[in-house]
Amino acid sequence: MKVQVDGVEIELAAGTSAIDAVFEAGGDVPYFCAHKYLSPVGACRMCLVETGSPRKEKDGSFVLDDATGQPKIFWFPKPMASCTMQATEGMHIKTARSSEVVAKAQAGMMEFTLLNHPLDCPTCDKGGACELQDRAFEYGYGASRFGFDRRHADKHYPLSDFVILDQERCIHCKRCVRYFEEVPGQEVLDFIERGGHTFIDTEEGGLPTGFQGNITDICPVGALLDNVARFRGRNWEYDHTPTTCTLCSVGCSITVDARNGRLERIVARENREVNEAWICDAGRFGHAFASERRLTVPLVRVDGELQEVSWDVAIAAIRHGMARHSVADLALYLNADSTLEEGVALEALADAVGSVHVDHWPRYEVSLDAMPNGAATLSDVATADAVVVIGADLGEEAPILELRILEMLRGGILPPEYAHGTAIADLRLVERPARKPEKLAVIGKESRLWAHAGIRASSNGHNALERLSRPDTAELQAALKLLTDSEKAIIVLGADVLNGASGSFAAQLSDLATRTGAKVLAIPAGANSKGLAALNLVPREGGLPFARVAEAPAAFISRLDPGVRARGLTIVHDSHLTATARLADVVLPAVTNYEKRGTTVNLEGRLLELEQAALSAGEAADLIRTLTAVSEALGLRAPVRGLKGARELAAQKLGIKLGELPERGVVHPFRTSHVAPTEQVHIPKLWTERMQPSIQTLIPANLQPLPMLGAAPVGGDD
Amino acid sequence: MSYFADKQPLVADIFSRYPDSPQGRRSALMPLIREVQDAEGFVNGTRLDEIAALCGTTATEVRSVMSFYSTYHTLPTGKYHLQVCSTVMCSLAGSDELWDHLVETLDVQPGEVSPDGRFSLQKVECLGSCGTAPLMQINDDGYYERVTPGKCARILDSLRADLQPLPDNPVPVTVNAEGRQTLANGEVVGASITGLGQLPPIFPGGEA
Numbered sequence: 001m002k003v004q005v006d007g008v009e010i011e012l013a014a015g016t017s018a019i020d021a022v023f024e025a026g027g028d029v030p031y032f033c034a035h036k037y038l039s040p041v042g043a044c045r046m047c048l049v050e051t052g053s054p055r056k057e058k059d060g061s062f063v064l065d066d067a068t069g070q071p072k073i074f075w076f077p078k079p080m081a082s083c084t085m086q087a088t089e090g091m092h093i094k095t096a097r098s099s100e101v102v103a104k105a106q107a108g109m110m111e112f113t114l115l116n117h118p119l120d121c122p123t124c125d126k127g128g129a130c131e132l133q134d135r136a137f138e139y140g141y142g143a144s145r146f147g148f149d150r151r152h153a154d155k156h157y158p159l160s161d162f163v164i165l166d167q168e169r170c171i172h173c174k175r176c177v178r179y180f181e182e183v184p185g186q187e188v189l190d191f192i193e194r195g196g197h198t199f200i201d202t203e204e205g206g207l208p209t210g211f212q213g214n215i216t217d218i219c220p221v222g223a224l225l226d227n228v229a230r231f232r233g234r235n236w237e238y239d240h241t242p243t244t245c246t247l248c249s250v251g252c253s254i255t256v257d258a259r260n261g262r263l264e265r266i267v268a269r270e271n272r273e274v275n276e277a278w279i280c281d282a283g284r285f286g287h288a289f290a291s292e293r294r295l296t297v298p299l300v301r302v303d304g305e306l307q308e309v310s311w312d313v314a315i316a317a318i319r320h321g322m323a324r325h326s327v328a329d330l331a332l333y334l335n336a337d338s339t340l341e342e343g344v345a346l347e348a349l350a351d352a353v354g355s356v357h358v359d360h361w362p363r364y365e366v367s368l369d370a371m372p373n374g375a376a377t378l379s380d381v382a383t384a385d386a387v388v389v390i391g392a393d394l395g396e397e398a399p400i401l402e403l404r405i406l407e408m409l410r411g412g413i414l415p416p417e418y419a420h421g422t423a424i425a426d427l428r429l430v431e432r433p434a435r436k437p438e439k440l441a442v443i444g445k446e447s448r449l450w451a452h453a454g455i456r457a458s459s460n461g462h463n464a465l466e467r468l469s470r471p472d473t474a475e476l477q478a479a480l481k482l483l484t485d486s487e488k489a490i491i492v493l494g495a496d497v498l499n500g501a502s503g504s505f506a507a508q509l510s511d512l513a514t515r516t517g518a519k520v521l522a523i524p525a526g527a528n529s530k531g532l533a534a535l536n537l538v539p540r541e542g543g544l545p546f547a548r549v550a551e552a553p554a555a556f557i558s559r560l561d562p563g564v565r566a567r568g569l570t571i572v573h574d575s576h577l578t579a580t581a582r583l584a585d586v587v588l589p590a591v592t593n594y595e596k597r598g599t600t601v602n603l604e605g606r607l608l609e610l611e612q613a614a615l616s617a618g619e620a621a622d623l624i625r626t627l628t629a630v631s632e633a634l635g636l637r638a639p640v641r642g643l644k645g646a647r648e649l650a651a652q653k654l655g656i657k658l659g660e661l662p663e664r665g666v667v668h669p670f671r672t673s674h675v676a677p678t679e680q681v682h683i684p685k686l687w688t689e690r691m692q693p694s695i696q697t698l699i700p701a702n703l704q705p706l707p708m709l710g711a712a713p714v715g716g717d718d
Numbered sequence: 719m720s721y722f723a724d725k726q727p728l729v730a731d732i733f734s735r736y737p738d739s740p741q742g743r744r745s746a747l748m749p750l751i752r753e754v755q756d757a758e759g760f761v762n763g764t765r766l767d768e769i770a771a772l773c774g775t776t777a778t779e780v781r782s783v784m785s786f787y788s789t790y791h792t793l794p795t796g797k798y799h800l801q802v803c804s805t806v807m808c809s810l811a812g813s814d815e816l817w818d819h820l821v822e823t824l825d826v827q828p829g830e831v832s833p834d835g836r837f838s839l840q841k842v843e844c845l846g847s848c849g850t851a852p853l854m855q856i857n858d859d860g861y862y863e864r865v866t867p868g869k870c871a872r873i874l875d876s877l878r879a880d881l882q883p884l885p886d887n888p889v890p891v892t893v894n895a896e897g898r899q900t901l902a903n904g905e906v907v908g909a910s911i912t913g914l915g916q917l918p919p920i921f922p923g924g925e926a
Contacts, residue, residue: 187775190782203766203777432741 019080042424126222128235229265251602261616280399286691297619318633321569333356336526339598343645356543362525367672386486392494441479458627461496531601811851860885
């Protein structure tokens with residue numbers, strides 16, 4: 001399909017929208033309401049272009065222009081919104097670059113949009129990263145002829161604890177309304193009092209938790225603001241660090257914004273393959289711990305009390321404490337959200353000291369690598385024709401997986417990609433999409449996903465798979481039929497079935513997958529469980545699993561909080577003074593995953609990079625550097641002394657090259673190398689206590705409330 | 719307390735006017751709101767939830783639709799809901815003075831109901847009777863035209879005695895029990911999917 005944009009002819013795939021045609025041709029069109037992953041509606045009227053198409057005679061030949069002999073272009077009489085217009089063969093498009101009419105229409109539209117927009121950019125959190133600000137500068141007149149009072153409305157209207165609406169700033173692009181309708185499938189926001197005083201509100205008593213924060217990302221102005229980050233910094237003051245979220249095993253791409261060494265804000269970053277443009281509320285708002293009550297120096301127990309010391313003193317204390325133990329007594333435990341590099345370093349140290357007590361937590365004791373039909377990716381889930389979720393509470397285990405399943409229910413339309421990125425307006429996405437709940441079966445405990453599922457079956461975790469294989473109820477029969485009848489079915493497994501699952505479970509699952517042709521997606525217990533499982537990080541012959549840390553002769557516990565100490569020397573490596581750290585002999589300060597460089601592996605087996613955000617963490621160190629110090633205390637030369645060494649070792653052991661990965665990550669077939677009993681049950685919990693934003697702690701205790709004007713009297717004259 | 723629980727035939731009748739699909743169910747929103755409002759004078763709170771549940775949507779959606787129309791009320795209205803036209807023609811003919819007079823004598827502001835529960839006031843846009851300005855509509859009963867101070871006082875006196883005077887003219891187009899738009903003389907206007915057959919036949923001859 002050939003389309004001419006501002007006189008330049010380009011070749012386009014059929015179905016491309018006019019706005020994407022312009023961007024594909026290297027042009028620019030301002031827009032506010034269009035969004036890559038939402039339906040185009042043409043609400044803001046900013047993306048106006050002039051378009052025209054050739055017309056055909058009845059015999060199929062083009063109507064020719066008498067003067068030039070070329071097909072005559074029949075122009076639409078007025079500018080058209082390019083986001084809702086499909087580019088067609090031979091279409092001509094004129095943008096503001098070549099059309100005076102378009103330039104004037106856009107400037108006029110800009111003036112109209114700004115009529116009631118307050119000029120409070122200097123105090124607006126969006127300032128500097130505001131689509132309206134940028135487009136007004138690029139396409140506006142630079143002056144307004146509107147000499148009257150602007151509309152006044154509530155500037156601090158809390159839609160929920162996390163999202164504040166400034167009704168004056170809203171330009172009614174409808175992105176947030178469409179987001180809730182189309183993405184999480186909750187119609188909780190809408191325009192109220194349509195007309196001159198339209199505003200956004202909900203009648204449901206607040207926004208549902210889960211995915212509400214995304215509306216603060218997609219708001220093109222400063223109307224919807226992240227309340228956790230509100231008034232915390234200007235956009236140009238933040239140090240933006242593109243990294244990966246490690247709260248769950250999805251591994252969403254995020255940008256961490258830090259200012260003066262404090263983590264102030266987390267926003268979603270686009271990753272078409274993983275989280276598209278969305279992240280969950282826990283990932284967005286649950287970062288309070290990264291800047292609050294951090295451990296910044298090592299602590300050593302002296303006369304029963306933990307005292308702040310230098311690393312050298314801490315190393316000496318470990319050496320002193322280990323004098324009573326052989327080095328092989330030291331149990332090594334790490335959190336399963338540690339990076340692959342850290343896992344490699346710990347495995348190497350365990351090999352070097354000959355410790356058998358090695359474990360990572362949380363994990364399951366089953367290997368599901370050898371499933372037929374191959375590994376499922378998140379894109380596979382979104383484009384599947386049936387999904388059966390067994391024993392999973394996705395809200396706690398992998399929230400974005402829930403969104404990808406909902407995407408499957410509304411047709412699994414993945415917007416195409418162009419040189420300028422994901423399609424700005426995919427015309428196949430429609431408002432109020434028809435959903436197909438019959439394509440989703442949920443088996444297990446009741447969860448948020450139940451509301452969207454056509455087939456629901458209550459079941460215990462431990463026998464859910466067995467019952468599905470030999471269905472004893474109508475619902476389970478329907479679920480099995482759904483799997484059998486579908487061509488691209490996916491089975492999603494969660495904690496309720498994976499806890500305590502054994503080899504026979506894997507065989508049963510493999511059998512079911514073979515029978516039905518379904519792909520299997522097991523949600524790993526920890527953010528990087530999938531990657532760490534490929535290393536020998538489980539109890540070796542005679543070793544103690546993490547559940548029995550209290551029996552270990554001596555233990556090094558990295559960022560885990562069992563709440564007990566080992567029998568002998570207990571070394572805790574953590575970012576906060578946890579209950580376990582309070583019991584420890586030596587506490588070494590750790591960095592959080594926001595401050596690490598390394599690689600994590602998500603539930604698909606996708607390698608994703610972590611980058612270091614500019615947070616102040618004092619003398620805190622990541623696991624690799626900490627293990628170097630521990631090695632020194634043990635009188636060894638650490639086998640891995642840095643990120644580079646860890647990556648070289650990972651290349652040897654796993655045959656993968658870490659570092660310099662593409663932005664979207666690379667899927668690598670990981671194999672679980674060792675399986676061992678865990679002896680405890682993993683209960684997934686996304687929001688932990690320390691993640692709760694504690695805004696109260698930031699308010700000085702002696703602050704007095706300002707005298708405020710009383711509420712305005714009810715009523716008026718209209 | 720549910721409003722529609724004991725009115726299943728009515729609900730079924732309203733839904734029967736629309737296609738039997740999720741979208742069709744949503745279309746029943748307006749008559750359901752109207753039904754509650756006719757009975758209770760306003761629609762709010764649990765009634766929104768109830769209507770939302772019937773239509774398969776959310777209370778936000780119901781409020782969104784309701785708030786677009788000035789004829790749906792989210793606040794209680796009085797037994798006599800006085801609607802004063804405030805558009806240019808009536809304004810030129812003295813509707814502003816009429817409004818001020820009503821607010822003062824009845825001592826109610828928009829959104830309020832007088833203590834005796836009789837009166838509530840609302841400014842509305844053009845009612846389409848500019849030739850007889852200033853105009854006032856009481857409930858859905860009809861138009862009170864050329865409301866002069868004397869006429870206004872007479873109307874209010876009668877209303878206070880619960881003797882509502884006959885309107886000068888009926889409301890030109892109303893919705894009847896079948897959900898069809900009808901003229902005051904009973905003639906059905908507009909169209910609905912069930913009533914398509916009742917449209918006048920197209921006369922043959924002549925191209926448009």
